[in-house]
Structure formats: C-alpha cells, structure tokens
Amino acid sequence: MRALCVLYDETCGFCVSCARWLGEQCVLVGLECLPAGGEEAARRFPELRRSGASEELVVVDDEGGVYRDTHAWLMVLWALEDYRDWAQRLSRPALMPLARNAFELLSSNRRRLSSWLHLEDETLRKELEQAGPPETPKCAPGDAACRLPSRVRCEGCGRLLAQGRSACPHCLAEVVGGMEPG
Numbered sequence: 001m002r003a004l005c006v007l008y009d010e011t012c013g014f015c016v017s018c019a020r021w022l023g024e025q026c027v028l029v030g031l032e033c034l035p036a037g038g039e040e041a042a043r044r045f046p047e048l049r050r051s052g053a054s055e056e057l058v059v060v061d062d063e064g065g066v067y068r069d070t071h072a073w074l075m076v077l078w079a080l081e082d083y084r085d086w087a088q089r090l091s092r093p094a095l096m097p098l099a100r101n102a103f104e105l106l107s108s109n110r111r112r113l114s115s116w117l118h119l120e121d122e123t124l125r126k127e128l129e130q131a132g133p134p135e136t137p138k139c140a141p142g143d144a145a146c147r148l149p150s151r152v153r154c155e156g157c158g159r160l161l162a163q164g165r166s167a168c169p170h171c172l173a174e175v176v177g178g179m180e181p182g
Helices: 013-023 039-044 069-079 084-090 096-108 110-116 122-131 169-176
Strands: 003-008 030-035 058-061 066-068 151-153 160-162
Touching: 003 013, 003 069, 013 030, 013 110, 030 039, 058 069, 066 069, 069 084, 069 096, 084 096, 096 110
Parallel strands: 003 030
Antiparallel strands: 003 058, 058 066, 151 160
16 A cells, blocks of 8 residues: 545535645655545545545545545554554554544534634635635625624633634633633
8 A cells, every 4th residue: 555545524624624734744655635525536436425424534545445434544644654653553452442432522523623723614715715805895885794793702701702602712722721711
C-alpha cells in the first residue's frame, strides 16, 4: 500500500480543518483528502456514495481497500509519521474499544466542535467568496435578511454576542483551559 484517499465531509468545519491539518503532516504513505460530496470523489469512487450516516469517515487505499469509522481513523493515523505508533497501539484488542469510543465521540460531536471553535466549512467559504467583497450591497434597504442578529450578553462575563450563543469565545477558552469564566 502506497497511498490513501480520505473522504471527508466538506460541510463540516471540523472535518475541513482536519483535512487541512493532514495536508501539513509528514506522511509515510501518500495521503490525499477529497470532499466526500465533491465531483472528484463521485467520479473516482461511484460505489461509495455517501451513506445516511453522516458521521462516517471513509478511507480508500490504492489497492481498493475501504475503511470506515474506527478503522478509517486508524488508517489515517497509520499514514502519518508522528502517529503511526499510536495507530498500532490503538488497534490492539485491549485498546480498540477505547479508540472506537473516542472516535465515535469525536465524529458524533464534530458539528458542535465546529461551532465552539468557530470553524467554517468549505461550503460557507465558497458562498462567501461568491458573494463578493463586504462593501457590495446584497439586498434592498430594510430587507429582513440583511439585519444584524439580535445581541445578548455572555452568561460568563457579560460581553455582547450574537443571539443563539450562551458564551463568548473568551469564556469558552477559559472553560477549556480549566479556569472558571468571568
């Protein structure tokens, strides 16, 4: 095996960030990341149309092997110079259940992670690029779609933030770092 192709969810900011990160890593086998919903993936892997399980990660090797879910995660780690040892450890029978739980937890919460970390998805980025520069008017005066979102106060420190959020990035960073917000 000389190469792997990682099919990732291009509508998930966390997945897009992971694909970019993979592109920066030293690899032991070739590693290519393709948006799972893109034309190239559909052309090269028509038999792997996206399943109903949007959490599924799919990796295809250059010999035609297909890896899904936990095995896909482990194959990606195996391809990376700095993480191959981890892949080999986590694939042992005693640790495989732990790896499976960790990867399932990550996969099932990737959209929440994207939101918390303010990661944009490829679709949003493309839409913003097509919209043009910010100074270009996009709607008629008074159009409800062009109004700024209502603002609320952060529950931790009282800073203003967009409605729908309960904590600002500052407070989230403190919580993640183990400190109390405020």
